[in-house]
Amino acid sequence: MSWEKSVRRVTPYVPGEQPKDKNIIKLNTNECPYPPAPKVRELISGLRYEDMRLYPDPEASSLIKALSGYYNVPEDQIFVGVGSDDVLSMAYLTFFNSDNPILFPDITYSFYDVWAELYKVPYKKIPLRDDFTIDFTEYYGDKQPNGGIIIANPNAPVGIYEPVSKIEDVVAHNPDSVCIIDEAYIDFGGESALPLIKKYDNVLIVQTFSKSRAMAGMRIGYAFGSKKLIKYMQDAKFSFNSYTMNRPSLELGIAAIEDDVYFKETCNKIIATRERVKKELSALGFTFPDSKANFIFAKHDKLTGEELFLALKNAGIYVRHWNADRIYDYLRITIGTDEEMDKLISFLQKYL
Incomplete structure (x- = not known):
């Protein structure tokens, strides 16, 4: 068919499987195993259904104000979107328009090259070291002329956290490029690079x-940057879709921010479970990078990743596996509740 010649063809991002059976132990999409904050539950019952006929605030002013107060960042330096995927996609559209390739690791969030293909942005994958750490010198602008940089910290799916000093080193060596730091997992064990926005206008x-x-x-995501960066993103957003954040998300997002005690308790529970499970997996012969995220990226020397993935799935335990170079034998295991992780360990003990 002649019209197909003009179709923009891309290989889409493939998310983790969402099973319909509620009895499945779901450790494959890095969701939080605990419910949202109690204040979110309280507010849900009070949402006005008649307001659903009205458009939401296109500027998401109330949510931005809440984020501003919590993070002590001026409101005009905050951007919100429908999940961080939406925020990152808009950042690609806004900032990555050079003939030079953008740079990101060869093992990282697999949406990065999908957006590059979708927006026709040239890109180059920089190999991680053998231990899955990032060689930041490979991102220096004088060594690798580029149209932008995106780095996840902690990096997914490996879970390794890099200190802010190394992130700043990359930003400082790329004054002519926008550097995006994807901190989806920062609350599980690391210092945010947020202070860098006060020092650099390109991060x-x-x-x-x-x-x-x-x-x-x-679906709530947000970004911090210089006033100029955020203004450029807002201009692109309002040229694309003004009403991206729905009314319930705006209101419930504020409630989640206000319940800070619950937020910190939940993060600490997940961290404690992660550290316990690391020891138990090590005792079973698994090896893995030292994760600072809400997952563990593990392999077993005596079994392939595919075999373990299928065995776990048959037992009703879903984890993530990629049929990809360098990581074929690894499984990314989301940290669930203590009960869920006990069942995982119990199955592995019997299977091994």
Whole structure:
């Protein structure tokens, strides 16, 4: 058919499987195993259904004000979107328009090259070291002329956190490029690079409510940057879709921010479970990088990743596996509740 010649063809991002059976132990999409904050539950019953006929605030002013107060960042330096995926996609559209390739690791969030293909942005994958750490010198602008940089920290799916000093080193060596730091997992064990926005006008820090705030279903993401960066993103957003954040998400997002005690308790529970499970997996012969996220990226020397993935799935335990170079034998295991992780360990003990 002649019209197909003009179709923009891309290989889409493939998310983790969403099983319909509620009895499945779901450890494959890095969702929080605990419910949203109690204040979110309280507010849900009070949402005015008649207001659903009205458009939401296109500027998301109330949510931005709440984020501003919590993070002590001026409101005009905050951008919000429908999950961090929406924020990152808009950042690609806004900032990555050079003939030079953007740079990101060869093992990282697999949406990065999908957006590059979709927006026709040239890109280059920089190999991680053998231990899955990032060689930041490979991102220096004088060594690798580029049209932008995106780095996840902690990096997914490996879970390794890099200190802010190394992030700043990359930003400082790329004054002519926008550097995006994807901090989807920062609340599980690391220092945010947020202070860098006060020192550099070319760095964008992206975070999300989907992981540590247990609100993946509400789709709330946000970014911090210089006033100029945020203004450019807002202009692109309002040229694309003005009403991206729905009314319930705006209101429930504020409630989640206000319940800070619950937020920190939940993060600490996940961290404690993660550290316990690391020891138990090590005792079973698994090896893995030292994760600072809400997942563990593990392999077993005596079994392939595919075999373990299928065995776990048959037992009703879903984890993530990629049929990809360098990581074929690894499984990404989301940290669930203590009960869920006990069942995982119990199955592995019997299977091995």
